[in-house]
Amino acid sequence: MRATEIIAGAAALLASGVSAEAYLGFNSGNTLADRSAKFKKDWVQEFTTAQNLKNAPGTFNAVRLYTNIQAYSQTSEPIEAFEAAIETNTKILLGVWASGTDTIEPEIKALQTAISTYGKKLTDLIIGASIGSEDLYRVSVTGIQNKSGVGAGPSEIVKFIGDWKKAFQGTAIANVPIGHVDTWDVWVNGTNKPVIDAVDWVGVDEYPYYENGKGNNIENSGYLFDRAFDAIGSAVGDKPVWVTETGWPYVGQTWDQAEATVKNQQFYWQEVGCRKLFGKVPTFWYNLRDSNPDNEMKFAITDNLSTTPHFDLTCPSTFKTTPKASSSGAKSTSTATGTGVSAPSSSASGSSSPEAEKSGSTSSPSSSEPVTATVPAESSVATGSATSVKGVSAAAVAGMTLLVGVFAML
Numbered sequence: 001m002r003a004t005e006i007i008a009g010a011a012a013l014l015a016s017g018v019s020a021e022a023y024l025g026f027n028s029g030n031t032l033a034d035r036s037a038k039f040k041k042d043w044v045q046e047f048t049t050a051q052n053l054k055n056a057p058g059t060f061n062a063v064r065l066y067t068n069i070q071a072y073s074q075t076s077e078p079i080e081a082f083e084a085a086i087e088t089n090t091k092i093l094l095g096v097w098a099s100g101t102d103t104i105e106p107e108i109k110a111l112q113t114a115i116s117t118y119g120k121k122l123t124d125l126i127i128g129a130s131i132g133s134e135d136l137y138r139v140s141v142t143g144i145q146n147k148s149g150v151g152a153g154p155s156e157i158v159k160f161i162g163d164w165k166k167a168f169q170g171t172a173i174a175n176v177p178i179g180h181v182d183t184w185d186v187w188v189n190g191t192n193k194p195v196i197d198a199v200d201w202v203g204v205d206e207y208p209y210y211e212n213g214k215g216n217n218i219e220n221s222g223y224l225f226d227r228a229f230d231a232i233g234s235a236v237g238d239k240p241v242w243v244t245e246t247g248w249p250y251v252g253q254t255w256d257q258a259e260a261t262v263k264n265q266q267f268y269w270q271e272v273g274c275r276k277l278f279g280k281v282p283t284f285w286y287n288l289r290d291s292n293p294d295n296e297m298k299f300a301i302t303d304n305l306s307t308t309p310h311f312d313l314t315c316p317s318t319f320k321t322t323p324k325a326s327s328s329g330a331k332s333t334s335t336a337t338g339t340g341v342s343a344p345s346s347s348a349s350g351s352s353s354p355e356a357e358k359s360g361s362t363s364s365p366s367s368s369e370p371v372t373a374t375v376p377a378e379s380s381v382a383t384g385s386a387t388s389v390k391g392v393s394a395a396a397v398a399g400m401t402l403l404v405g406v407f408a409m410l
């Protein structure tokens with residue numbers, strides 16, 4: 001059974017021809033910084049800038065979306081990012097909102113509508129689909145403590161994955177690899193293993209900036225990233241890991257030892273992006289533009305979608321983060337095994353992602369806490385509601401895409 005699944009999965013990956021490609025892209029919510037909906041022209045601008053960034057170490061011609069539904073649509077209209085992607089030849093990692101709902105039918109319907117309209121022009125661009133985003137974090141101990149909002153458990157995510165596969169069985173995207181995006185500690189929590197088993201790849205959001213109490217100064221950021229990334233890799237066994245969000249802010253409060261500056265943004269780009277990810281791991285950087293008005297931390301690498309970023313994107317040929325020399329003093333983790341998932345030890349637990357409203361808070365986290373978390377993301381969107389995230393009840397979250405940034409911690 002398991003071997004059969006592996007073979008089927010491998011065949012699917014080969015059939016879709018996408019297994020080995022280290023995509024380069026950014027994240028993109030469906031609203032702007034003033035919470036208004038993005039339209040086709042907004043995405044055309046984004047995608048055009050992304051592909052023409054000065055000195056970029058590759059072509060950023062992929063995008064990670066959070067939903068298939070156009071912002072504020074009451075009728076599951078397809079997100080206009082699809083049209084923009086077709087026009088600019090941008091690859092698409094689909095997103096499906098999976099919390100606060102017992103059905104992903106509106107998401108499926110939006111994509112089916114788009115496929116019937118655009119056909120192969122659209123389906124040829126689809127490189128993957130993430131069923132859910134940080135849903136398991138939100139139902140974890142730290143997520144609940146931090147009132148991170150409505151989430152979904154592993155059985156719900158697995159069910160939605162099944163619903164998705166069934167809906168697109170025998171269609172042009174039947175072999176598109178399915179993933180789920182979540183935080184580090186989620187992937188080493190044994191209760192979530194059914195989700196690992198159900199996906200073709202594992203998506204991880206990781207922000208060393210928010211790792212207070214762990215020596216999160218910029219010089220140490222590469223080491224913190226590596227530790228989390230390598231532990232995830234071990235925990236999920238043979239499933240490929242995609243980095244679905246990572247980045248460093250250039251504006252914002254000093255978070256323990258982490259300072260938000262353009263200089264540090266460049267250091268992180270070089271030491272994590274260039275050294276570890278670009279050309280090696282499918283990567284969706286956070287971010288090309290900022291769009292979460294509630295987050296005082298700003299992560300954009302450009303102003304106003306200029307193709308000249310805040311800093312020179314050129315990758316250096318040598319790096320400061322060297323294989324040994326970890327200066328963080330953090331305990332080594334014992335949670336990851338080579339064969340599968342193990343429960344996190346108490347010293348390794350923790351990762352959080354407070355809800356969007358919290359992200360603007362100026363209160364500094366206690367340095368005694370093992371981990372911090374946050375929401376660097378943009379937010380908002382929604383079917384059935386034109387209100388901001390803040391005004392929406394848990395029950396109304398269905399169909400809403402709340403882009404939550406997270407950072408995973410060891």
Ligand SMILES: *[C@@H]1O[C@H](CO)[C@@H](O)[C@H](O)[C@H]1NC(C)=O
Pocket residue numbers: 136139140141142153154189190191192349
């Ligand atoms: C482990 O995962 C389960 C299911 O997602 C969740 O209910 C539980 O709270 C998680 N454990 C911790 C320590 O977060």
Ligand SMILES: *[C@@H]1O[C@H](CO)[C@@H](O)[C@H](O)[C@H]1NC(C)=O
Pocket residue numbers: 303304
């Ligand atoms: C970006 O655009 C805004 C609004 O047009 C403008 O006020 C601002 O000066 C621009 N920033 C840069 C760096 O060009």
Ligand SMILES: *[C@@H]1O[C@H](CO)[C@@H](O)[C@H](O)[C@H]1NC(C)=O
Pocket residue numbers: 142145146350351352353354358365366369370371372373374
């Ligand atoms: C909750 O989030 C805050 C940051 O907003 C962080 O400092 C704290 O460690 C988190 N709590 C837990 C239990 O993870």
